[in-house]
Amino acid sequence: MIEYDTLMEDDKGTKPLKEALKRHQLRPILPTETNREFKFGDEVDAYHNDGWWEGYITEELKDGRFAVYFRVS
Numbered sequence: 001m002i003e004y005d006t007l008m009e010d011d012k013g014t015k016p017l018k019e020a021l022k023r024h025q026l027r028p029i030l031p032t033e034t035n036r037e038f039k040f041g042d043e044v045d046a047y048h049n050d051g052w053w054e055g056y057i058t059e060e061l062k063d064g065r066f067a068v069y070f071r072v073s
Helices: none
Strands: 002-008 016-019 043-048 051-060 066-070
Touching: 043 066
Parallel strands: none
Antiparallel strands: 002 016, 043 051, 051 066
16 A cells, blocks of 8 residues: 555545555655756656656757657556
């Protein structure tokens, strides 16, 4: 059983969502990377719409941001 920090069970945001997951669905917290350089075509996990999604970089935008194509959306 896990409890999310950023996903809530209700629309008011007062109760964290709890969910039963299998071990293969869990991933450790990633270390902070300060010198990572991304480029077109890199495979990434991007935080979007309250969750982490696998995708790849399709464009470099301004201010160090990137456009990411999600395989499943």
